Amino acid sequence: MPLSNINPTQTKAWQKLTEIYQAENQQSILQHFQNDKHRTDNFYVQFEDLHFDFSKNRLSQKAFDALVELADEVNLKSAIKAQYSGEPINQTENRPVLHTALRTKDEVKIDEEPLNKLVEDTKVRMSEFVQKVENGQWKGFSGKPITDVVNIGIGGSDLGPQMIVEALSFYHNHLKTHFISNVDGDHVAETLKNLNPETTLCIVVSKSFTTQETLTNASTVRSWFLKHTTKNQIQHHFVAVSANIVKANEFGISSDNIFPMWDWVGGRFSLWSAAGLSIACAVGFKPFEELLHGAQQMDEHFQSEDLSNNIPVILALLGVWYNNFYNAESEAIIPYTQYLEKLAPYLQQASMESNGKGIDRNGQPVDYQTGTIVWGEPGTNAQHAFFQLMHQGTKLIPADFIGFKKPLNQYQDHHDILMANFFAQTEALMNGKSEAVVKDELKNQGLNSEQIQTLTPFKVFSGNRPTNTIIFDKLTPKSLGMLIAMYEHKIFVQGVIWNIFSYDQWGVELGKQLAKNVLKDFKEKEIITHDLSTSKLIDYYKN
Numbered sequence: 067m068p069l070s071n072i073n074p075t076q077t078k079a080w081q082k083l084t085e086i087y088q089a090e091n092q093q094s095i096l097q098h099f100q101n102d103k104h105r106t107d108n109f110y111v112q113f114e115d116l117h118f119d120f121s122k123n124r125l126s127q128k129a130f131d132a133l134v135e136l137a138d139e140v141n142l143k144s145a146i147k148a149q150y151s152g153e154p155i156n157q158t159e160n161r162p163v164l165h166t167a168l169r170t171k172d173e174v175k176i177d178e179e180p181l182n183k184l185v186e187d188t189k190v191r192m193s194e195f196v197q198k199v200e201n202g203q204w205k206g207f208s209g210k211p212i213t214d215v216v217n218i219g220i221g222g223s224d225l226g227p228q229m230i231v232e233a234l235s236f237y238h239n240h241l242k243t244h245f246i247s248n249v250d251g252d253h254v255a256e257t258l259k260n261l262n263p264e265t266t267l268c269i270v271v272s273k274s275f276t277t278q279e280t281l282t283n284a285s286t287v288r289s290w291f292l293k294h295t296t297k298n299q300i301q302h303h304f305v306a307v308s309a310n311i312v313k314a315n316e317f318g319i320s321s322d323n324i325f326p327m328w329d330w331v332g333g334r335f336s337l338w339s340a341a342g343l344s345i346a347c348a349v350g351f352k353p354f355e356e357l358l359h360g361a362q363q364m365d366e367h368f369q370s371e372d373l374s375n376n377i378p379v380i381l382a383l384l385g386v387w388y389n390n391f392y393n394a395e396s397e398a399i400i401p402y403t404q405y406l407e408k409l410a411p412y413l414q415q416a417s418m419e420s421n422g423k424g425i426d427r428n429g430q431p432v433d434y435q436t437g438t439i440v441w442g443e444p445g446t447n448a449q450h451a452f453f454q455l456m457h458q459g460t461k462l463i464p465a466d467f468i469g470f471k472k473p474l475n476q477y478q479d480h481h482d483i484l485m486a487n488f489f490a491q492t493e494a495l496m497n498g499k500s501e502a503v504v505k506d507e508l509k510n511q512g513l514n515s516e517q518i519q520t521l522t523p524f525k526v527f528s529g530n531r532p533t534n535t536i537i538f539d540k541l542t543p544k545s546l547g548m549l550i551a552m553y554e555h556k557i558f559v560q561g562v563i564w565n566i567f568s569y570d571q572w573g574v575e576l577g578k579q580l581a582k583n584v585l586k587d588f589k590e591k592e593i594i595t596h597d598l599s600t601s602k603l604i605d606y607y608k609n
């Protein structure tokens with residue numbers, strides 16, 4: 067059964083939400099606290115070691131209830147069922163969406179064909195491979211063990227693995243992991259500079275094995291190897307992860323060295339598959355399985371928990387509330403750990419490639435806003451960069467603050483300062499600072515009344531800026547798996563509500579197509595018609 071096809075703005079719940087918004091949008095978060103003494107109990111969910119507090123939002127209980135009704139009215143529950151049961155909910159590509167099958171023990175089938183064995187067999191192969199590389203059994207052409215692993219891929223074949231590898235740095239083994247993604251030759255050059263071909267292993271990750279950037283980078287790295295070794299021995303240094311075995315073979319990678327990807331796993335959701343081989347190489351296979359286990363726990367929560375107590379659903383509904391009623395354009399992700407430096411770039415692809423769509427599931431242009439702009443940086447650095455705008459700017463930027471109770475390294479004093487900032491920022495964003503308080507402070511500093519009058523407006527914080535607080539005990543492979551699966555499901559829920567297809571990405575094709583034409587212009591002097599502006603610019607580049 068396809069996903070239901072409901073314009074969200076035509077639902078009863080949307081009507082209700084519009085009325086609630088009109089009646090309540092002038093109420094501050096602080097007023098909501100005054101109106102509801104149990105707000106901190108009502109607006110939080112504890113699941114495993116995940117503490118999710120959403121009390122600091124411009125949201126009354128009534129608005130929250132209506133948002134849950136919206137999820138109900140667009141048949142979210144049956145959409146979740148459809149996804150997990152392998153129905154082709156990626157309709158424009160006629161594919162199921164089953165990255166969740168990579169982390170479940172339940173039986174999963176597509177058209178009566180069970181997938182579990184495929185998944186398990188691949189995991190066994192991955193585990194054996196990783197073990198060999200880790201313990202030095204896998205040798206380079208000159209008989210030396212591998213010291214460096216290079217992931218060559220782009221988009222989903224890079225961002226997820228790279229983000230996780232970086233996030234789990236604390237758990238790394240002796241292997242050094244590198245990522246080459248950009249077709250910019252400087253990226254390859256800088257990476258190869260410090261590598262020894264004798265001890266380097268490349269994992270070429272490309273679901274299609276036709277991606278221009280990845281093939282260009284992989285060919286350059288292959289040539290680098292061929293300067294030092296023979297064609298036959300290259301097998302010691304190249305493995306591939308792909309759904310296109312033929313193309314990977316053509317590139318020169320033997321079938322024994324190819325790990326499968328499947329069309330029922332979208333690129334940006336593929337880190338749980340063999341696309342995560344670089345993760346497993348960096349931390350070992352067991353921690354990789356713990357990552358999957360964390361994600362699987364979040365899957366269970368998402369599937370079985372009531373909508374009103376369901377963390378990804380609540381996150382998604384809050385996003386819709388701000389995007390469609392408060393007209394917020396973006397949302398910030400602020401992890402208070404340097405390990406999650408790559409979380410925002412990863413979520414940009416996961417979210418913006420999924421929900422950056424303007425055509426609904428009827429094939430009609432939508433007349434409401436869809437995908438938000440996702441951005442962010444770790445705290446406290448972000449505080450010294452863009453928090454000025456979040457505190458006093460004219461834009462409403464709802465933010466997720468992600469923190470951990472315990473640090474991974476020994477510097478507890480640092481962690482206390484970090485977390486003090488974490489709590490203080492959400493407090494400041496919500497409470498702001500009133501004119502009266504500012505005036506008092508300036509008076510105490512000895513300023514005269516004229517000076518106080520002049521300075522006060524600049525020092526006032528309006529507050530009322532919403533945040534979610536997400537706290538785990540510790541950054542572990544398991545908690546990381548939960549966190550990432552939580553955002554995956556948030557994205558899915560929003561796509562269902564906005565009545566768009568979240569799992570295709572046609573919008574990336576046009577640029578690729580035109581780049582091929584431009585390249586032809588560079589190389590073959592064959593003139594292709596461009597618009598005047600582009601022609602002039604190409605001419606400038608060529609001459």
Ligand SMILES: O=P(O)(O)OC[C@H]1O[C@H](O)[C@H](O)[C@@H](O)[C@@H]1O
Pocket residue numbers: 220221222223271272273274275276277280333334419571574
């Ligand atoms: O894995 P590949 O087939 O090389 O694709 C790599 C990436 O390129 C595409 O253009 C898409 O935008 C991404 O969703 C995808 O992850």
